Amino acid sequence: MLNGLKKIALSLLVLLAVPAMATTADPFLQTAPVPVEVQLAGGGLTLQQAAAKARQQQGGKVVKAETRSSNGKSVHHIRIVKDGRVKTLIFDAATGKKLQ
16 A cells, blocks of 8 residues: 555656656747847857847747858747737848848
8 A cells, every 4th residue: 555655656756757858948938038148259259149039030939049050150040929920030140131
């Protein structure tokens, strides 16, 4: 009987712990502005700054942000979801200009 109670108690602990682990915040999914810690020389844009800029321009939630190489240049691809629609914004990492 005591063995069965231990199994039930352990199962409850596991079930309670899983949702807590699943709610770990991702900085790109926050709706509040992301603090900018690094400023690139020459007016460049960090990935976090690009995500914040995209969120400011479009609203919604940033669901994916990555830096890619395009024609030898670094560009930030920021994917935003707003009102059920997905939009991708692209920023030149060196100049900070919106490309798309």
